[in-house]
Amino acid sequence: MNEGPPALAISGLTKRYGRVEAVRELTIAAKPGEIYAFLGPNGAGKTTTLRCVAGLLLPDAGEIRVCGFKVSPDAIPFREVLAYVQDRPYLYEKLTAWEYLEFLASARNLKGWREGAESILGLFNLMDWRNALVEGFSHGMRQKLALAGALLHKPKLLMVDEPMVGLDPRSSRDARELFKTLAASGACLFLSTHSLDMAQAVADRIGILHKGKLIAEGSFSELQEMSQRPGSSLEEVFIELTEETAVAVEAANGEGG
């Protein structure tokens, strides 16, 4: 059986900002239909990784492919199958919500997108706001509009940076369900998040990034095993794994000099 290429394949990614090595030799693959939660403490390198995948940052080393298409700043094919919702999405303040979606649809030359867009706006209770200017939107409303815009072209890989920040409880539950539905229809979701509840609830696989390196990867139960604490929550596992590594890194540095 031919499985086809992974939805996301990051191999040996390294990205530096001056002397800061934000991401170090990172290798991750995720399949169509999979929900991958990308966790890590503040400054671990999650957003940097996502920006490299989106072609917004040029890696110092490594290769990234989206559905088999190579990511590079001037390449087009990977952009046709990718959607990226940034943690602080940039929206056009002087457009209405609907005009914003129309703008995206025309930029991507889409046909037949309106019904899908209406159903997402409906899901997020934004239908009454469709003709209101974005400048009057709250943070959570902006997040939801950005997500609606990201789905217009039916991406095969949806990357979201901090999907739950700013969403009210009802909207975050709806977003979870939406992610599951998208995955069930064959899309791959790569979610960078601090919301461990969400990761535990929806992720097929979880990767933990710490100081630019992937220190653990697997299903929730596999991570529980790694932390050698049966029955522990993802929060406990996360704290234990990231602290253990911190201690190990300090010890290694101490020994080295």
Ligand SMILES: Nc1ncnc2c1ncn2[C@@H]1O[C@H](COP(=O)(O)OP(=O)(O)OP(=O)(O)O)[C@@H](O)[C@H]1O
């Ligand atoms: N534009 C930049 N210039 C210089 N350093 C940067 C830049 N962006 C990020 N960094 C550094 O790279 C490292 C990784 O940052 P990044 O934003 O990728 O982390 P993150 O895992 O997304 O963190 P958070 O959970 O806080 O969003 C940090 O040390 C950060 O200070």
Ligand SMILES: [Mg+2]
């Ligand atoms: Mg970030």
